[in-house]
Amino acid sequence: MVIEQIKVGLDNFSYVIYCPKQMKAAIFDPGYDAPKALEFISSKDLDLKYIIITHYHSDHSSDCQRIKECLPSSKIVASESDGAKLGIAVDITVSDGDRLKLGNIELDFLLTPGHTPGGICIIVNNEALLTGDTLFIGDCGRTDLPGGNLSQMFQTLQEKIIPLPDHLLVYPGHNYGSKPYDRLGNQKRSNKTLLAKNINEFSKIP
Ligand SMILES: [Fe+2]
Numbered sequence: 001m002v003i004e005q006i007k008v009g010l011d012n013f014s015y016v017i018y019c020p021k022q023m024k025a026a027i028f029d030p031g032y033d034a035p036k037a038l039e040f041i042s043s044k045d046l047d048l049k050y051i052i053i054t055h056y057h058s059d060h061s062s063d064c065q066r067i068k069e070c071l072p073s074s075k076i077v078a079s080e081s082d083g084a085k086l087g088i089a090v091d092i093t094v095s096d097g098d099r100l101k102l103g104n105i106e107l108d109f110l111l112t113p114g115h116t117p118g119g120i121c122i123i124v125n126n127e128a129l130l131t132g133d134t135l136f137i138g139d140c141g142r143t144d145l146p147g148g149n150l151s152q153m154f155q156t157l158q159e160k161i162i163p164l165p166d167h168l169l170v171y172p173g174h175n176y177g178s179k180p181y182d183r184l185g186n187q188k189r190s191n192k193t194l195l196a197k198n199i200n201e202f203s204k205i206p
Helices: 034-043 064-070 150-161 184-190 199-203
Strands: 002-008 012-019 024-028 047-052 075-079 092-094 099-102 105-111 120-124 128-132 169-172
Touching (some): 012 105, 012 169, 034 064, 047 064, 150 199
Parallel strands (some): 024 047
Antiparallel strands (some): 002 012, 012 024, 099 105, 105 120
């Protein structure tokens, strides 16, 4: 499995992940600068299977249609509720616990509401965790935007993220931290939003 982390917009990350044996690829969160991802896909002669949207915000999804038009056999993947807000047709709607195959790579989907009602995180081959705007390096996503919910975010972090294995590499949707990615185990020990013991403590984090 190869993960290409691509800086787009001001501080967003898009990702291209591919299986080097079968050359099948997925792009995650094509918010801006779609040509960067398209050039990478073309330079490696990859077959783009999926365009995966962690949540509907435009900085994660606005170039989705453009990529689909360039590579029309690719399938747009999103959760039901966030997919409905994209303004384009979703080809594959994913729910909590769903799995898709990308060549030899397994993509496991977690529904992680809090930043948006239908935000998702994706475990890639039990090696990486793409977190969109649910978890950043050192922080979590905002809950004060429309659809955001502080108690849902706390529940997501406690019940969906913390139980995951420490070895996973967290790849966030923004370059907000001291490093572009990190082991989940390190984040469990250092990320203030994962260290909060209860909702009261969580709600007081600046
Ligand atoms: Fe967002």
